[in-house]
Structures are given as structure tokens and as C-alpha cells.
Amino acid sequence: MVIRTEALTKDFTTGFAARRPSRALDALTIDVRPGEIFGLLGPNGAGKTTTLKLLLQLLFPTSGTAEILGRPAGDVDARRRLGYLPEHPYFYEYLTAEELLDYFGRLFGIEPAARRRRASALLDDVGIGAERRLPLRKLSKGLLQRVGLAQAMLNEPELLILDEPMSGLDPIGRRDVRNLIARLHGEGRTILFSSHILTDAEALCSRVAILAKGRLAAAGPLRELLSEQVRGWEILVRGLDDAGRAALSARGLPAALLPGGLSQILLPASSRPEPVIADLAASGASLVSASPQVETLEDVFLRRIAAAGETAPGDLA
Amino acid sequence: MRLGTVHQVAVHVFKESVRDRVLYSAVLFAGLLMAASFLIGQLSAGQDLKIIKDLGLAAISLFGVFIAIFIGIGLVSKEVDKRSIYALLAKPVTRQELIAGKFAGLALTLAVNIAIMSAVFFVVLTYHHWTAVDAVRRGWEAPAVDPRLLVAVFLIYLQLLIVTALALFFSTFTSPLLAAAFTLGVWVAGHFSADLKAFDEIVEAPAASALGRILYYVLPDFSAFDVKSAVVHGQHVAAGLVGLNVLYAAAVIGVLLIAAALIFSRRDFK
Numbered sequence: 001m002v003i004r005t006e007a008l009t010k011d012f013t014t015g016f017a018a019r020r021p022s023r024a025l026d027a028l029t030i031d032v033r034p035g036e037i038f039g040l041l042g043p044n045g046a047g048k049t050t051t052l053k054l055l056l057q058l059l060f061p062t063s064g065t066a067e068i069l070g071r072p073a074g075d076v077d078a079r080r081r082l083g084y085l086p087e088h089p090y091f092y093e094y095l096t097a098e099e100l101l102d103y104f105g106r107l108f109g110i111e112p113a114a115r116r117r118r119a120s121a122l123l124d125d126v127g128i129g130a131e132r133r134l135p136l137r138k139l140s141k142g143l144l145q146r147v148g149l150a151q152a153m154l155n156e157p158e159l160l161i162l163d164e165p166m167s168g169l170d171p172i173g174r175r176d177v178r179n180l181i182a183r184l185h186g187e188g189r190t191i192l193f194s195s196h197i198l199t200d201a202e203a204l205c206s207r208v209a210i211l212a213k214g215r216l217a218a219a220g221p222l223r224e225l226l227s228e229q230v231r232g233w234e235i236l237v238r239g240l241d242d243a244g245r246a247a248l249s250a251r252g253l254p255a256a257l258l259p260g261g262l263s264q265i266l267l268p269a270s271s272r273p274e275p276v277i278a279d280l281a282a283s284g285a286s287l288v289s290a291s292p293q294v295e296t297l298e299d300v301f302l303r304r305i306a307a308a309g310e311t312a313p314g315d316l317a
Numbered sequence: 318m319r320l321g322t323v324h325q326v327a328v329h330v331f332k333e334s335v336r337d338r339v340l341y342s343a344v345l346f347a348g349l350l351m352a353a354s355f356l357i358g359q360l361s362a363g364q365d366l367k368i369i370k371d372l373g374l375a376a377i378s379l380f381g382v383f384i385a386i387f388i389g390i391g392l393v394s395k396e397v398d399k400r401s402i403y404a405l406l407a408k409p410v411t412r413q414e415l416i417a418g419k420f421a422g423l424a425l426t427l428a429v430n431i432a433i434m435s436a437v438f439f440v441v442l443t444y445h446h447w448t449a450v451d452a453v454r455r456g457w458e459a460p461a462v463d464p465r466l467l468v469a470v471f472l473i474y475l476q477l478l479i480v481t482a483l484a485l486f487f488s489t490f491t492s493p494l495l496a497a498a499f500t501l502g503v504w505v506a507g508h509f510s511a512d513l514k515a516f517d518e519i520v521e522a523p524a525a526s527a528l529g530r531i532l533y534y535v536l537p538d539f540s541a542f543d544v545k546s547a548v549v550h551g552q553h554v555a556a557g558l559v560g561l562n563v564l565y566a567a568a569v570i571g572v573l574l575i576a577a578a579l580i581f582s583r584r585d586f587k
Contacts, residue, residue, distance in 0.1 A: 012587065053403075053586065056403075056406070056407050057406075058402075058403060058406060058407075058585070058586040059585045059586065059587070060583065060585060076409045076410075076411055077409070079407060079408060079409045080409045082407070083407075084403070084404065084407035085404075086400065086403035086404055086407075088400070089400075089403075089404060090399050090400045090401055091401055091404065092329075092333065092401055093399075094332075094333060094336040094337065095332075103325070103329055104404075104408055106325045107322060107325055107326075107405075107408045107409060107410055108408065108409060109321070109409075148404070151404060152404075161407075
């Protein structure tokens with residue numbers, strides 16, 4: 001395993017006079033396998049960032065263990081082999097992107113020529129052009145995110161830990177980062193990323209873990225979490241007249257009017273769409289589309305989060 | 318602990334200080350010293366050299382303490398507050414190496430700053446030597462350009478290293494404001510170390526007397542480093558005293574940095 005956590009738990013104390021423990025992560029057990037893209041999903045405050053910080057020993061666990069690249073969390077040798085992008089990355093504002101990568105390259109002990117070459121190529125990769133020579137305080141949030149990605153890849157890591165990598169990026173930036181993650185995965189690197197943007201996770205991840213209020217709400221391969229069973233059908237037609245609409249209503253299938261002269265008919269999974277399509281064609285409506293409705297990651301996410309909400313630990317006091 | 322990593326962190330701290338215009342304080346020092354020297358030269362004949370030496374050494378000390386405290390407390394707290402520490406500690410750098418590198422970087426910054434201020438100081442003293450008439454020169458207790466002044470500057474530097482270690486130590490577990498207040502408090506109290514030792518002679522309460530004695534042993538004794546008046550009056554500073562001060566400073570700094578590293582190595586970064 002590249003990453004393994006066993007009953008990983010973290011409590012924080014809140015309050016000044018009367019200090020109360022609050023559980024941010026509750027007995028999390030997950031593993032990340034070599035070469036996979038693993039998504040750590042959950043709403044804000046679910047414990048995603050806490051988990052990543054525990055893996056990097058930016059936080060110390062209250063109980064439980066975490067291993068990373070076969071070493072205990074925080075091991076310096078393991079850190080040589082991983083790259084980390086913090087959430088909302090912030091770097092030394094008086095350095096340029098080139099200088100930041102040079103400083104971090106020195107900490108990895110990369111030779112000067114290789115350092116310069118690698119920094120330049122990485123900044124090209126993440127789309128940092130002439131801005132690489134500007135002080136980092138002058139860069140936008142999106143550009144800082146790109147610099148953060150570049151520094152995470154500086155040591156050609158086996159494992160990338162990315163905390164909300166799409167955060168702060170515009171649609172083009174998000175597409176670029178998605179492509180970059182896919183390319184890094186293609187190179188055989190393992191990627192663990194946290195996100196609350198489910199479409200990104202759906203597009204990239206082979207396995208996911210869903211956290212809710214510090215607890216593991218669901219985990220496993222995406223294809224297992226997403227039921228492939230058809231939950232119903234959506235039929236879109238154009239030119240449905242009142243008679244056709246009344247006929248559908250009589251069968252218990254109301255048609256909803258959509259913009260652009262379209263009508264939407266939703267069929268339960270127990271009905272076959274073919275007879276309805278035939279009737280619609282006979283009434284003069286023209287078929288636009290007929291699609292099976294399958295469960296999305298968002299459906300799974302919302303269902304699991306709702307279920308976990310009833311049993312989450314919350315404050316311990 | 319890997320010295321290469323400590324070196325890289327130290328160079329980074331130095332670069333940050335230079336870009337933060339910390340060395341501009343030396344330029345301010347130069348301007349103030351030259352202006353003061355000109356005024357003093359106008360006002361008091363005969364004693365002007367001693368006053369300039371006193372003023373120069375005191376200013377080097379004060380400017381140095383200002384840098385040591387205000388840059389020192391920011392070394393760690395700024396990294397934490399601005400969250401730049403997250404990416405840094407994901408690199409192969411231990412927290413102990415980070416503390417050592419931060420200290421070494423500020424020690425380097427202070428050394429460069431003091432070197433510039435001392436150079437300006439000696440330029441001003443050389444000017445006084447050239448412009449003074451022979452009769453005035455003969456009245457001086459010590460030559461204007463006196464190498465013994467460098468001993469005083471060196472001991473000021475040792476004090477500043479202790480102040481830096483104090484600032485770093487306090488900033489590992491408290492807020493920047495409190496860290497600055499604690500460091501400044503210890504620096505001031507450390508200059509009255511001898512008075513703390515003799516506290517029982519002026520107070521009757523045994524508890525106060527015991528507290529004075531405890532503080533005497535716990536607080537760094539900065540008065541031991543103060544040879545300014547001796548040097549200004551042309552007195553010799555024994556090599557043994559300098560050597561003992563070096564050993565004392567090394568011991569105090571060592572204890573403070575180890576304590577800082579221990580506290581910092583268990584700290585959560587939320």
C-alpha cells in the first residue's frame with residue numbers, strides 16, 4: 001500500500017476557559033494502492049484536510065496510525081518521495097516562482113543544472129509564463145495554485161497528495177489540472193486528492209472515500225459505489241400537442257414543459273420506454289432523446305452524507 | 318540533523334531579511350551616528366570622542382536587539398500564520414533543522430548588519446581622529462580608532478544571538494505579540510542580573526528574595542557581556558572573559574534552541 005491509515009483519529013480542543021474536545025476525524029481506516037487516483041470526498045468540515053495533514057504529520061493523531069510509502073507518517077525519507085499541494089497554497093511573497101522552486105529543489109538536494117531545467121519545465125507544464133519572474137505576492141489565486149502544483153511535482157514524486165487541487169481555478173485551469181493529474185497517473189504515479197467538486201472526482205478517480213463529519217461514510221471503487229442499475233428513463237420530445245399530453249396524463253405520465261418547446265417525460269424503472277415512444281410518435285411528437293437514468297456520484301454522496309449525518313460524533317463533550 | 322538542509326534554510330532566511338529591507342536599519346544607523354557625531358563635535362570639546370564611542374556601541378546594540386526581536390519572533394510565526402510552513406514541512410526538512418536554520422539565518426543577518434554598522438562607526442571615528450588637533454588627541458584615554466571596540470561589538474553580537482534564540486523559543490508556543498513582550502522583558506531583566514542576585518539585601522520578604530534568586534539563575538545574564546564602558550575608557554578586556562562569555566552564550570543558546578525544537582516538533586499546524 002502507498003498509504004494506509006488505521007483507526008486514525010484527531011481531536012481538537014475548542015474554547016478558552018472551558019476547553020472542550022471536538023473530534024475532527026473519527027477512526028478513519030483507508031488504504032491507497034500503488035498507481036491509483038484516490039479521491040477523498042466530503043463537504044466542508046468533513047475531515048479531508050485533517051486527514052491529509054495527519055498523513056504529512058502537520059498534525060499529530062490523537063490515536064490510530066498512518067503509514068505513507070511504507071514509513072510512519074512524517075518520515076523524512078518518505079517526504080523525499082512525495083509531493084504535496086496544500087489547500088489555498090501560500091508561499092513566500094518576496095520570492096518569484098522560479099526562486100521558490102529553486103529553494104525547494106535545494107532542500108531535495110537536486111543538482112543546480114537539474115534544478116533549473118526541472119523548474120522551467122514544470123512552470124511551463126502548469127501554464128506559468130512570464131509571471132515566473134514576478135514576486136509571488138503579485139500572482140492571482142489561480143496562478144498561485146499552479147505554482148503550488150509545480151512545487152509539488154519538483155522531486156518527481158511517486159505519490160502526490162493534493163488538497164483541493166481545482167480550488168481557485170477557472171474552467172480552463174480546472175481542465176488543465178484534470179489533464180495534468182491524468183497524465184501523472186499515466187506515468188505511474190499514485191495520486192491522493194481531496195475535493196468537494198464531485199465531477200472532478202468522477203472524471204479522475206478509480207476509488208474514493210466519502211467523509212462526513214469526520215467519519216468514513218463510504219469507500220470503494222467508483223463503479224461499485226455507483227449503482228449501474230437503471231433508475232428510470234428520461235424522454236425528451238418536441239411538438240407534443242394537448243391531446244398527446246392528455247393521453248400521457250391518463251397513463252400517469254405527466255409531461256413537463258421545458259424551454260425551447262421541449263417536453264420531458266420521466267418513466268419509472270419498471271416501465272419500458274419503447275411503447276411510450278411509439279405512442280408519442282403516433283401523436284405527432286418528434287423524439288429528441290431517450291436516456292436511462294443511472295446514479296451519479298452526487299446521488300451517492302448526498303445519500304451517504306445524509307445517512308452519516310444521523311450518526312456523526314460531533315462534539316465529544 | 319543535516320547541516321546542508323540547515324544551511325539552505327539559513328540562506329533563505331537571510332535572503333528574506335535582505336528583501337524585507339532589514340539591512341536598511343544599518344543605513345539609518347549610519348545617518349543617525351554621523352548626524353549625532355557632527356552635533357556632539359560642535360557641543361563638547363574633549364569628551365566628544367567618548368560620547369561618540371558610547372553612542373555608537375549603544376546604537377549598535379539597540380538596532381541589533383530591535384532586529385533580533387522583531388525578525389526573530391517572525392521567523393516561525395510568520396511561516397505558520399501565512400501557512401507557507403505546510404509546503405515546507407512536506408519537504409525533507411525536520412522541524413529541528415528548520416529551527417536551527419532559522420536561527421543560523423538570523424545570526425547571519427545580524428552579523429552582516431553589525432559588520433556594516435561597525436564599519437560606519439569606524440569611519441566616523443577615523444574622521445574624528447583626522448580632524449582632531451594634537452592637543453585634543455593627547456587628552457584621549459584611548460585612541461579614536463581602537464581595535465578594542467571590536468571586542469565590545471563582538472560581545473554585543475553574542476548578546477544578540479541569545480536574544481534571537483529567546484525570540485525563537487517564545488515564538489514556538491505563543492503569539493508574536495507575547496513573544497516580543499517576553500523577549501524584551503528577559504532582555505531588560507537580564508541586564509539587572511547582579512541586582513537580582515542581591516535582591517535579599519533590599520527586600521525583607523523571603524518569598525521575594527527567593528524569587529529574585531530564582532530569576533538570577535534562570536534569566537540569561539546580559540550584564541556579563543557589557544564591556545562598553547571599559548572599552549570606551551581604554552581598559553583592556555581579558556581574553557578569558559571573552560572566552561567565558563562565548564561558552565556561556567553557547568550554553569544558553571543551546572538550551573533555548575533545544576527547548577524550542579522540542580516544543581516545535583510536537584506542534585500541530587491546524
